[in-house]
Amino acid sequence: PLPQGEGRGEGEGSNINPTTNTLARDVARTSLSLVAAEVTRLTSHLNPEPALPLVRRNIQSAQIAFPSPGGEGQGEGERHSRSLTSRFAFRISIFVFLCLLTLTVTAAPRPNIVLIFTDNVGMNDLSCYGSEIPTPHTDRIAREGARFTHWYTASSICTPSRFGLLTGRYPNRSQDQLLTALMPTTARDDDRGIRPPETTIAGVLKQQGYRTAIIGKWHLGHGDKKFLPTQHGFDSFFGFTGGCIDYFTLKYGDKPTWYRDQTLFEGTGYATDLLSDEAVKFIEQQTPGQPFFLYLPHNSPHYGKSWDAENKKYLNLLQPHPKYLKLVEHIPAGPRRDYAAMMAGMDTGIGRLLDALQRKGLGENTLMMCLSDNGAMTEWSGSNHPFRGRISDPLEGGVRVPCVMRWPGKIKPGTLIHQPCSSLDIFPTLCHLTGASTNGLTLDGLDITPVLLEGKEFPRDLFWSLGPYDGDAFIRGPWKYVRFKREGEMLFHLPSDPGEKWNLAKEHPAIFTELKSAHTSLATKLGIQLGKRK
Numbered sequence: 001p002l003p004q005g006e007g008r009g010e011g012e013g014s015n016i017n018p019t020t021n022t023l024a025r026d027v028a029r030t031s032l033s034l035v036a037a038e039v040t041r042l043t044s045h046l047n048p049e050p051a052l053p054l055v056r057r058n059i060q061s062a063q064i065a066f067p068s069p070g071g072e073g074q075g076e077g078e079r080h081s082r083s084l085t086s087r088f089a090f091r092i093s094i095f096v097f098l099c100l101l102t103l104t105v106t107a108a109p110r111p112n113i114v115l116i117f118t119d120n121v122g123m124n125d126l127s128c129y130g131s132e133i134p135t136p137h138t139d140r141i142a143r144e145g146a147r148f149t150h151w152y153t154a155s156s157i158c159t160p161s162r163f164g165l166l167t168g169r170y171p172n173r174s175q176d177q178l179l180t181a182l183m184p185t186t187a188r189d190d191d192r193g194i195r196p197p198e199t200t201i202a203g204v205l206k207q208q209g210y211r212t213a214i215i216g217k218w219h220l221g222h223g224d225k226k227f228l229p230t231q232h233g234f235d236s237f238f239g240f241t242g243g244c245i246d247y248f249t250l251k252y253g254d255k256p257t258w259y260r261d262q263t264l265f266e267g268t269g270y271a272t273d274l275l276s277d278e279a280v281k282f283i284e285q286q287t288p289g290q291p292f293f294l295y296l297p298h299n300s301p302h303y304g305k306s307w308d309a310e311n312k313k314y315l316n317l318l319q320p321h322p323k324y325l326k327l328v329e330h331i332p333a334g335p336r337r338d339y340a341a342m343m344a345g346m347d348t349g350i351g352r353l354l355d356a357l358q359r360k361g362l363g364e365n366t367l368m369m370c371l372s373d374n375g376a377m378t379e380w381s382g383s384n385h386p387f388r389g390r391i392s393d394p395l396e397g398g399v400r401v402p403c404v405m406r407w408p409g410k411i412k413p414g415t416l417i418h419q420p421c422s423s424l425d426i427f428p429t430l431c432h433l434t435g436a437s438t439n440g441l442t443l444d445g446l447d448i449t450p451v452l453l454e455g456k457e458f459p460r461d462l463f464w465s466l467g468p469y470d471g472d473a474f475i476r477g478p479w480k481y482v483r484f485k486r487e488g489e490m491l492f493h494l495p496s497d498p499g500e501k502w503n504l505a506k507e508h509p510a511i512f513t514e515l516k517s518a519h520t521s522l523a524t525k526l527g528i529q530l531g532k533r534k
Contacts, residue, residue: 110291110434111407112366113205114357115426116350117165117297119158119217119244120391122376124383125301125343126402131383132331133340137351138404141370145406146415146452152422152462153374156391156398157181157469158243159219161373161423162297166200166220166232168427168443172465172526174198179467184222184242184252185314193221194232201427203233204436205293211235211286215278216297219243225262234295237261238278244305247271247319253307270321272300272342276349283356291434296353297373301342303380318380321345339381364408367433371403371423388500394464394471394482395500410453419457420475421448463519465528472530474519479508481515491515 124131128139128147154164158181160171171178176192183189194200202212213236214229221227222241229237238260242252247270250258258265267274279296286292304319320341327348328340350370357363375398376382378390389395403421405411424445431438432447450456462475470485475494482490482500491505491512505512523530 109365112291112362113293113430114353114366114368115293115295116368116370117162117295118346118370118372119297119299119302120374120376120382121301121372121402122382122384122397123387123400123402124385125376128404129402133343134327135343135347137347137354138370140354141368141406142404144408144413145404145411146417148403148417148421150418150420151371151401151403152399152420153372153401154423155179155464156374156393156466158373162219163194165423165426166202167198168201168424168445170444170463170526172467172528177467178220181243182219182222184255184257190223193223193227196226196231199441200233201430202293202295204431205434206233206235208434208436209290210434211290211292213282213292214295214297215239215282216275217299218297222257228259228262230261238265239275242305244302245271245299246306247304251307252305253314272298272321272345272349276352279349279353280356283353283360283362286360286362298346300346301339301382318342324348335381367405367407369403369405369426372401374398375401386499392466392469394466394473394484396498399464399473405452415455417451419451420460420462421451422462461518463522465523465530472519474515476515476518479511479515481512481519489516
């Protein structure tokens with residue numbers, strides 16, 4: 001309430017000059033407008049639920065009364081009213097300050113985000129999933145957070161999988177139809193990649209005030225600078241544009257493809273270590289008050305792309321560093337040990353990144369996610385066990401991958417999540433957690449915050465159409481429809497047959513028809529020309 005006058009004549013406390021009363025009203029309106037504007041600004045990127053009830057109570061308790069002008073005694077009253085207005089403006093200022101302080105103190109700060117995207121890691125390539133390959137630091141993420149048993153990729157091949165992750169959209173929606181791996185040796189691919197109108201999660205977070213960086217493999221365009229990450233929402237880029245790299249020369253065979261921002265980089269070192277060094281450096285450079293999004297797409301354990309100068313041809317080689325071979329000596333000598341050493345090198349870097357976050361005091365408010373782009377190349381000693389299939393297949397071995405997440409105080413340690421989720425879900429989930437709007441965006445993923453933080457489950461469909469790789473798949477509940485070039489059309493019951501060995505299409509014709517029709521309907525909606533079905 002407005003303060004009443006002291007030591008004045010009768011009636012003077014209620015007789016306020018109309019001009020002064022109007023001024024008081026304007027001060028109130030302006031002050032409350034400032035509160036509303038600041039609430040809107042802050043809640044656009046925070047989780048304001050804990051604060052808003054307090055703000056509402058403050059506003060409700062501020063029942064500001066404006067006496068109507070009237071009566072005599074304008075001379076003394078006018079002098080008092082100027083004093084009253086000053087005191088009133090002061091009280092309103094205090095009220096505004098307390099409202100904003102309440103909101104700022106109680107609203108949860110936006111999380112920092114580290115997204116590690118590994119290259120061709122199969123379900124049986126991490127020790128937390130039962131592998132003989134020791135990955136203690138990745139295991140720590142699972143132990144202190146969550147491990148997913150039914151995590152799926154947007155595609156079973158590099159480029160489209162990355163498009164789906166960063167845009168939250170089916171690769172079939174991409175302007176350049178990015179359904180195969182872009183190749184630096186193919187002239188057609190020099191003018192293909194992610195286009196400016198295609199919004200990435202980095203671009204959205206950058207608009208929210210996040211510092212955004214990519215350190216590692218891009219593989220969404222290489223022929224022109226318009227395809228570089230710095231044109232698609234990332235403040236900085238340290239890594240390479242092709243699908244793989246020679247781990248020691250840092251070239252795609254004989255082609256330089258490693259950049260710092262928009263300039264070709266010439267350096268020395270082991271690729272996996274260089275990426276880990278840069279990631280640690282990025283964390284150490286962070287300053288309080290500005291959240292960050294670090295996208296760390298490792299090339300490991302993908303084979304290296306070397307160059308045979310004598311015969312002028314490319315060579316694909318597993319390229320472990322000797323120091324990491326020492327960590328896997330329990331594995332018999334051969335390709336699997338080399339592969340394991342490359343995994344160990346990446347895992348060691350993940351451990352360094354976790355340590356850097358703790359040293360910087362950022363570990364508690366950082367959501368760390370580690371997942372694979374697609375299934376393993378079994379011919380290069382990766383293992384998708386117990387699943388059948390490999391990279392580029394619509395079978396579980398191609399699209400079902402390991403995924404672990406950690407967010408202290410938010411994700412309960414040791415959580416095991418069986419809910420089917422997809423890399424398409426990363427985009428809308430991060431938007432929810434950071435308060436970013438998805439208005440105007442067409443997204444194919446779902447916000448899985450309730451799954452991650454509350455353990456909730458919900459029914460959902462999962463869809464793939466692999467284009468030139470001639471494979472389709474559709475999951476609904478426990479059932480999976482597959483059309484695969486080598487085997488025709490099939491129906492699998494995944495809970496009882498995760499290895500997809502028993503085709504139940506004839507035993508369950510109604511379910512087979514339902515899933516096939518659902519796949520066809522969505523494919524038609526997306527404008528996909530489906531291959532011939534046998």
